Amino acid sequence: MREHDSFQRLTDDLRNQRISRRELFRRAALMGLGLPAVASLLAACAVPATTPATAPTTAGEAATTGPKMGGTSIWAAESDPVALNPITNSNFASTQGFEHCYESLTAYDAKLNIIPSLAESWEQPDDLTYIFKLRQGVKWHDGSDFTAEDVKYTFDIVLDPEGPAVWRSNFDQVDSVEIVDPHTVKFTTKAPFPPLLGAFAILRSSAIIKKGAMEETNLDSTIIGTGPYKLIQYVPQDVIELEKFADYWGAPLPYLDKVTFKILIDEDTRIAALRAGQVDYAFLTALGEQRLAGDEQLVLIKGPRTFLFIFVFNMLRAPWSDVRVRQAISLATNRDELIEKAMSGAGDISGPIPTGFGDWFIPPDELREKYYIEDLEKAKALLAEAGVAEGQKLDLLVTDFGGSGFYTGAGVVWKEQLARIGIDVQIRLVEQGVYIQEASPDGNWNYDVGINAFSPRHDPDGFVWARFFSENPYAVGYKNERMDEILPAARAELDLEKRHALYREAQEILLTESPMIWVSVDNIVEGLQPYVKDYEQSAFTRRSWALKNVWLDK
Amino acid sequence: MSKYIFRRLVQLLPTLFGISLLVFGLMRLLPGDVVRVLVGPELTITPEQRATLERMLGLDAPLYIQYLRWIGGVLTGDLGVSLRTSQPVLATIVQRFPITLELSVLALIFSWIIAVPLGIWAAVRRRGAAEFTAQVVGLIGLSLPNFWLATMLLLGTSLLLRWQPSPLWVSIFVDPGTNLQMMIMPVISLSVALIAAIMRMVRSSMLEVLSQDYIRTARAKGLGETLILSRHALKNAFIPVVTVMGVQLGLLLGGAVVIEQIYGLPGIGWMILNGIYQRDYTLVQGGVLFIAVVFVLINLLVDVLYAYVDPRIRYD
Numbered sequence: 001m002r003e004h005d006s007f008q009r010l011t012d013d014l015r016n017q018r019i020s021r022r023e024l025f026r027r028a029a030l031m032g033l034g035l036p037a038v039a040s041l042l043a044a045c046a047v048p049a050t051t052p053a054t055a056p057t058t059a060g061e062a063a064t065t066g067p068k069m070g071g072t073s074i075w076a077a078e079s080d081p082v083a084l085n086p087i088t089n090s091n092f093a094s095t096q097g098f099e100h101c102y103e104s105l106t107a108y109d110a111k112l113n114i115i116p117s118l119a120e121s122w123e124q125p126d127d128l129t130y131i132f133k134l135r136q137g138v139k140w141h142d143g144s145d146f147t148a149e150d151v152k153y154t155f156d157i158v159l160d161p162e163g164p165a166v167w168r169s170n171f172d173q174v175d176s177v178e179i180v181d182p183h184t185v186k187f188t189t190k191a192p193f194p195p196l197l198g199a200f201a202i203l204r205s206s207a208i209i210k211k212g213a214m215e216e217t218n219l220d221s222t223i224i225g226t227g228p229y230k231l232i233q234y235v236p237q238d239v240i241e242l243e244k245f246a247d248y249w250g251a252p253l254p255y256l257d258k259v260t261f262k263i264l265i266d267e268d269t270r271i272a273a274l275r276a277g278q279v280d281y282a283f284l285t286a287l288g289e290q291r292l293a294g295d296e297q298l299v300l301i302k303g304p305r306t307f308l309f310i311f312v313f314n315m316l317r318a319p320w321s322d323v324r325v326r327q328a329i330s331l332a333t334n335r336d337e338l339i340e341k342a343m344s345g346a347g348d349i350s351g352p353i354p355t356g357f358g359d360w361f362i363p364p365d366e367l368r369e370k371y372y373i374e375d376l377e378k379a380k381a382l383l384a385e386a387g388v389a390e391g392q393k394l395d396l397l398v399t400d401f402g403g404s405g406f407y408t409g410a411g412v413v414w415k416e417q418l419a420r421i422g423i424d425v426q427i428r429l430v431e432q433g434v435y436i437q438e439a440s441p442d443g444n445w446n447y448d449v450g451i452n453a454f455s456p457r458h459d460p461d462g463f464v465w466a467r468f469f470s471e472n473p474y475a476v477g478y479k480n481e482r483m484d485e486i487l488p489a490a491r492a493e494l495d496l497e498k499r500h501a502l503y504r505e506a507q508e509i510l511l512t513e514s515p516m517i518w519v520s521v522d523n524i525v526e527g528l529q530p531y532v533k534d535y536e537q538s539a540f541t542r543r544s545w546a547l548k549n550v551w552l553d554k
Numbered sequence: 555m556s557k558y559i560f561r562r563l564v565q566l567l568p569t570l571f572g573i574s575l576l577v578f579g580l581m582r583l584l585p586g587d588v589v590r591v592l593v594g595p596e597l598t599i600t601p602e603q604r605a606t607l608e609r610m611l612g613l614d615a616p617l618y619i620q621y622l623r624w625i626g627g628v629l630t631g632d633l634g635v636s637l638r639t640s641q642p643v644l645a646t647i648v649q650r651f652p653i654t655l656e657l658s659v660l661a662l663i664f665s666w667i668i669a670v671p672l673g674i675w676a677a678v679r680r681r682g683a684a685e686f687t688a689q690v691v692g693l694i695g696l697s698l699p700n701f702w703l704a705t706m707l708l709l710g711t712s713l714l715l716r717w718q719p720s721p722l723w724v725s726i727f728v729d730p731g732t733n734l735q736m737m738i739m740p741v742i743s744l745s746v747a748l749i750a751a752i753m754r755m756v757r758s759s760m761l762e763v764l765s766q767d768y769i770r771t772a773r774a775k776g777l778g779e780t781l782i783l784s785r786h787a788l789k790n791a792f793i794p795v796v797t798v799m800g801v802q803l804g805l806l807l808g809g810a811v812v813i814e815q816i817y818g819l820p821g822i823g824w825m826i827l828n829g830i831y832q833r834d835y836t837l838v839q840g841g842v843l844f845i846a847v848v849f850v851l852i853n854l855l856v857d858v859l860y861a862y863v864d865p866r867i868r869y870d
Contacts, residue, residue: 074721082832083638088607090594162602164610166593220640235649236639237828238820239722262721264818272708276718291709401595433833436595437586452595466596473598 067533067551072258076270076282079402080237080263083220086207087157090166092455092541095203097240097261099544101141101225102207104200105132105151105185110536110545112358114197118146118208118226119185127192127494128175134183139247140210141223141230148179153211167205169466170195170458173491191492194499198458203542228254228548237263255551265402274298274527280552281532283541284525285404286344298527305524306539308354308454308463309347309406311414311517314445315477324386326514328379332421333414335372339520342409347520352510353460353503354521356539360460360500362507371511379421390422397428397447399435404522407451441473456540460503461491468506468515478515555861562854570846574628577842578621581835588613588637588833611637624839633840638832643840647822651844654814654821656726656733658806660741662799665748672749673756674783677764688757695750701812704743708816711739721818740817744810748802755798759791766790793864800856804849 081097083089107117116122119132138146155177158165173193178186189196200206210224217224223231228250229242240261244254262279264270270282271291275298282288284300292298311333319325339347349372353361383392398411408429415425428447430438437443439450457463466472469487470479483506490502510516528535531554535546589607593599599607608614615623627634633643676688711717719735726733763769764787772782811823822841829837860867 076721080828082828083640088592088610090592090597161600162606164603164607166597166599166603168599168603169597218640220638234639235820236636236641236646237824238818260722262818264721266705266816266818268705268708269816269818272712272718273721275712276716278718278721432831433584433586433591436590436593439595440590441598442587442590443585454596466598474596 067255068553069252069255069551070257071255071552071554072260073256073280073532073552074260074262074278076273076279077240077261077263078267078270078283079265081234081240082236084223084231084234085219086203086209087154087205087214087219088164088166090204096541096543097234098207098223098225098231099203099227099542100229100242100259100547101223101227101231102203102209103226104203104206104208105134106197106200108201108538108540108542108545110538112539114201117201118151119200122197128189130187130189130196131180132185132187134185135249136183138226138249141225141245142210143247144210146208146210146226147182148185149182150208150211151185152177152179153213154208157214158205165205170199170202170204170206170462192494193492194494195459195461195491202456202458203544204458227544229259239263250548254548256547259547271527274529277529280529281535282527284527286346286523286525287405288527289346289525290344292527297530299530299532300525300527301535301537302523302525303537304348304356304539305522305541306354306357306456307404307522307541308350309343309404309410309519309522310452310454311410311519312439312450312452312467312476313515313517314447314449315475315515316445317448317477319386319388319392320448321477322386322388323513324382325388327512328382328386328388328421329418329423330371330514330517331373331375331379331382332418332423333517333519334374334417335519337417338406338410338413341413342406343404343520343522346523346525348523350518350521352507352516352518353463354454356521357457357460357463360503362504362511367511376420383421383423388423392423393448394418394423394425395428395448396425397430397435397438397450399430399432399451401432401453404453406453406519406522410451410519445476456542459491461487464503464506464510465491468510478513480509480513483509555858559854559858562857566847566850569850570843573846574625574839574843575621577839578624578835581830581833581838582617584830584833586833588835591831591833592638624836628840628843633843634836636829636837637834638837643836646825646837647841647844650820650822650825651848652725653723653819654807654810654823657737657740657744657810657813657819657821658803660737661744661748661806661810662803664741665745665752666799668745669749669752670756673753674760674788676753676757677760678779678783680761688753692750692754695746695748695753698746700743700747700810701816703746704739704813704816707739707743723820736817736819740810740813740819743813743816744806751798751802752795755795756791759794760787763787763791789863793860796856796859796863800852804852807848807852808845 077096079093079096081094082091084094084098086098086102103117105117105119106114109115118135118138120135122130122132124130134146134148134151140146157163158168158171159174159177173189173191174196175188175190178188180186187196208226209219213219213224221234226249228245228248230245232241232243234240242259242261244257248254264273267285267287270279270284271288273279274282275292275295284292289300289302292300313320313326315321335349339345339349348355349364349367351362351367351371355361355364396411396414398407400407411425411427415427418425435450438446439452454463465487466474468475468478468483470484486502486506490499490506493499493502524541526537531552533551533553535550538545588611589604592607605614613620624634631644633647635642636646672688672691676684679685719738720732723736724732769782769786772786808823811827813819814821814824822845826838826841829841
């Protein structure tokens with residue numbers, strides 16, 4: 001039997017220099033820690049450190065420049081959650097709405113390290129078993145105690161194959177969830193399942209709800225959670241009002257007494273409100289950055305976002321089922337031009353795993369060198385070889401998903417790019433509901449290519465499994481035997497190095513066969529009033545860590 | 555008159571019935587359903603999961619049963635619950651509608667205050683500055699996209715004045731100062747087109763009235779211009795203007811969606827539009843029905859107003 005292990009013991013051993021780097025990596029992999037987590041572990045163990053969940057100042061500093069408690073703040077939200085049900089909602093905006101009130105067994109910090117949350121520690125007695133020690137003394141917002149029963153209740157709903165959990169697929173390798181005692185839960189998987197820990201943290205159908213909540217409360221617009229903030233009210237399209245939860249397990253956090261998210265869909269409105277000091281925070285794009293450049297009264301934080309913009313082929317249709325045709329199109333696609341024109345240059349080219357996602361991605365330099373080479377002659381030759389005539393029509397399905405101008409702008413640019421190899425792109429701009437219908441089994445995959453984006457995923461598996469494992473519906477006709485071997489192996493591989501190698505090979509195959517055109521990730525800009533302190537930007541645009549730790553210097 | 559009003563109110567019922575069928579049917583005809591929108595563009599659910607979700611949303615019954623359930627509720631004042639937020643539709647409408655109502659009424663009042671004197675002046679003066687102003691105002695007002703103006707006002711106030719009203723809505727009864735501050739820019743944005751339309755209507759109507767024989771007679775009798783205007787011309791000129799206003803109020807109440815969205819005003823227009831995007835059947839059905847009732851009532855009000863403005867009009 002493998003030795004029992006725990007986060008605690010690992011940090012102890014590291015600090016006391018009892019283990020080698022190689023051993024660290026092996027044990028970290030067993031616990032599902034990615035390289036960023038390991039890196040921060042190494043950094044953290046070099047100096048006496050506080051664990052992330054407690055107050056950021058060490059004892060020595062508290063006397064002078066410590067964070068100030070209290071204050072109310074208005075933040076501008078860029079999208080409407082629509083509903084706050086953590087089980088049935090698939091949209092990222094919903095997660096951004098409830099992430100301050102709900103928690104799961106693990107969480108992300110701003111650097112996307114997986115940290116303990118409702119589970120204080122965990123160990124793996126064997127590859128298929130996870131024992132989570134739940135944090136004690138945690139209260140629900142209504143005053144009752146959090147126990148293992150709540151976890152079991154939540155996951156009975158999530159794992160139910162006929163249940164309403166839309167992101168159930170994130171847990172598809174979980175076989176059972178058992179209560180060991182009121183503060184211990186055991187998860188058993190069908191095969192080794194490294195994405196598990198991240199699946200909790202990403203808060204997609206994974207937020208723990210109170211036992212009985214689904215039947216007894218309106219989960220769509222009310223929240224009983226364990227998080228640092230309580231929901232006072234949610235008015236759709238208007239506001240999300242949050243109030244500090246006094247009995248939060250991470251007390252004295254949060255610092256703020258009350259936070260109101262005002263939903264302002266239009267970026268110009270957010271810019272105006274920020275400039276006038278009416279909001280303390282606003283999410284911006286390249287447009288906002290341009291408008292506010294040089295404004296000395298505001299703080300702008302810019303950084304990469306793990307949003308991967310893609311063109312998706314429907315490989316059930318000819319000629320897109322022919323790999324030569326797709327390769328030709330990839331050769332004619334100028335990604336830098338797309339970034340420049342459709343994203344105002346605020347982006348970085350990317351492969352199948354987004355640039356910046358841990359260390360799983362293929363670096364842009366290598367992409368440019370080996371795969372993203374513009375070669376129109378070769379493209380035309382490939383098309384001719386595949387028997388595609390000049391003037392071949394391509395039905396491009398487009399909708400504006402919001403949050404970026406890429407979707408609508410890219411189609412126009414791409415049309416011009418493909419015209420150079422004789423493909424006639426017909427842009428079909430539709431309303432969101434229509435897009436979702438047409439690009440789904442319900443609509444019989446009625447498109448040739450669709451413009452879409454991957455929102456942040458918890459694991460490299462999230463960017464490839466659903467789309468490129470041929471038995472999955474959303475593979476839309478893609479089948480590669482080697483991929484069908486690699487992908488199941490990669491999502492069950494606990495050894496970090498081996499896992500890296502598998503995903504590397506997978507990406508190489510994908511870049512060669514081009515079932516999608518991966519364009520880029522983009523940048524986000526967040527604007528803050530100067531008195532908002534300790535805000536840390538997250539590449540996932542998740543603000544739960546930030547809102548827990550910010551304070552107002554006024 | 556009261557018999558007339560009663561008759562009109564009774565006619566409301568078949569109208570609403572027709573509208574209910576129409577909106578119910580149209581929403582179901584839209585491609586993509588609420589479950590598909592809920593699930594989004596990249597997830598797969600099993601048929602069993604779909605069945606569960608449909609059951610949770612009340613969509614598992616045959617269409618006519620769903621319609622009957624809904625309309626039965628409507629007749630008892632229960633418009634159902636939103637499929638996405640599970641909040642009662644009527645409560646949501648009651649929360650949203652006053653915002654759009656206030657915006658519309660303020661826009662109309664503001665437009666009236668500017669457009670009516672302008673229109674009268676243009677009609678009375680007939681040449682020179684008045685004529686020119688009328689033409690220009692008319693042209694600009696009708697051509698200027700109100701969403702462009704809205705954005706310009708936003709940028710202008712925030713850049714030049716470094717000022718914005720509070721983003722959080724308060725009712726005019728709770729805090730009139732803040733509320734009216736929030737309304738300034740949206741009202742101006744909406745008013746530009748209204749001013750043009752009302753002004754042109756007033757002007758052309760006045761011109762026609764002022765050329766009537768009875769006006770000439772009044773002048774011949776020696777009545778002063780002001781008295782002619784106030785006692786004889788205005789009232790008669792206003793009949794078509796009242797019609798236009800009624801229509802405009804109805805349109806405004808349908809929601810100046812873009813203005814509401816730009817200024818972050820949670821009004822009813824934006825509620826309905828977003829409901830359509832989310833395929834929130836009950837919310838849209840309830841919202842459209844509500845607007846229909848309001849529209850019919852406004853028309854009734856306008857017709858009643860006629861009777862006071864024009865003694866020739868009788869409804870017996």
